[in-house]
Amino acid sequence: NAGVMQNPRHLVRRRGQEARLRCSPMKGHSHVYWYRQLPEEGLKFMVYLQKENIIDESGMPKERFSAEFPKEGPSILRIQQVVRGDSAAYFCASSPTGTGFHEQYFGPGTRLTVT
Amino acid sequence: DQQVKQNSPSLSVQEGRISILNCDYTNSMFDYFLWYKKYPAEGPTFLISISSIKDKNEDGRFTVFLNKSAKHLSLHIVPSQPGDSAVYFCAAPLRENAGGTSYGKLTFGQGTILTVHP
Numbered sequence: 001n002a003g004v005m006q007n008p009r010h011l012v013r014r015r016g017q018e019a020r021l022r023c024s025p026m027k028g029h030s031h032v033y034w035y036r037q038l039p040e041e042g043l044k045f046m047v048y049l050q051k052e053n054i055i056d057e058s059g060m061p062k063e064r065f066s067a068e069f070p071k072e073g074p075s076i077l078r079i080q081q082v083v084r085g086d087s088a089a090y091f092c093a094s095s096p097t098g099t100g101f102h103e104q105y106f107g108p109g110t111r112l113t114v115t
Numbered sequence: 116d117q118q119v120k121q122n123s124p125s126l127s128v129q130e131g132r133i134s135i136l137n138c139d140y141t142n143s144m145f146d147y148f149l150w151y152k153k154y155p156a157e158g159p160t161f162l163i164s165i166s167s168i169k170d171k172n173e174d175g176r177f178t179v180f181l182n183k184s185a186k187h188l189s190l191h192i193v194p195s196q197p198g199d200s201a202v203y204f205c206a207a208p209l210r211e212n213a214g215g216t217s218y219g220k221l222t223f224g225q226g227t228i229l230t231v232h233p
Contacts, residue, residue: 004158033220042204043159045220056219091158093221101147101166101208101218106158 002027004094004107005074012113019079019086021110025094032075033093033104034060034067043091049075082114118142119207121224128231134192136227138205141186145207147218150179150190153202153226162203163190195231202226 005024013019025032030051035043045059049069060067064082069075079086089111093104120139128134138148146167151159165172165179165188172179178191192199204226208218 006158035221035223042223042225043206043221045222048219059220093158101164103149103161103164104208104221105161106151108158109156111156 004029004092004105006090006092006107006110008110009108010111010113012115013082014115015083016081019082019112019114021077021079021090021092021112022074023077023092023094023107024074025092026105028096029094029105030097031095031102032069033095034075034077035091035093037089037091037109039088046077079112082112084114087112087114117225118145119205119222119224121203121205121227123227124225125228125230128195128229130197130231130233131194134190134195134199134229134231136190136192136203136205136229138188138190138224139186140188140207142207142209142222143186144209147208148179148181148188149206149208149221150177151204151206152199153204159204192229195229197231197233200229200231202228 032049034046037043047060047067048056064080066078089109091109093106095102095104118141149164150162153159163174163177165181181188204223206221206223
């Protein structure tokens with residue numbers, strides 16, 4: 001049973017380019033969360049998605065950032081016109097469907113470097 | 116507003132001894148708490164969780180204690196091993212809607228770097 005998959009593991013972009021980060025949740029999980037860890041800081045929530053729905057995007061910057069989780073395929077976090085301050089580790093987590101509390105399981109992360 | 120706080124940035128322990136990692140929270144609406152371990156260049160790994168209706172949960176060498184009146188929880192690792200050296204995060208989920216039964220985003224503490232010396 002594969003865990004949460006993220007790709008690429010490392011991504012280098014020049015300022016002004018677009019970054020696309022992908023996340024495939026664990027089998028049987030339909031809830032996906034994106035978190036960002038800036039250097040020397042803890043993880044900060046960005047966005048929570050279920051299939052074809054954004055449930056909570058309260059942690060995502062209003063400009064340049066977007067996320068989707070289509071009916072088929074991985075969840076995508078897109079950052080347009082990247083700036084140096086976007087350099088961070090981006091982690092995706094997934095949890096099972098259903099009400100009640102469920103642990104979130106994390107992928108290995110994508111390390112974005114903006115030059 | 117830091118709703119989950121880990122006030123000790125680092126902890127150093129001898130192999131075989133007990134490691135105690137602490138976490139405080141301010142939001143009385145939290146009713147579950149989780150601990151994650153993170154190695155460099157990897158994602159956080161879930162360790163153990165506790166419901167607010169309990170004051171203790173144990174899993175092998177890991178025990179989490181919850182003191183609701185003090186809004187404090189701690190993770191005990193006994194005996195500590197060098198492979199336990201990592202960053203430890205406490206986290207708490209928020210309900211999707213007030214009074215709802217589903218949970219969404221996790222709020223994380225800043226993390227504590229644990230070093231276990233052989």
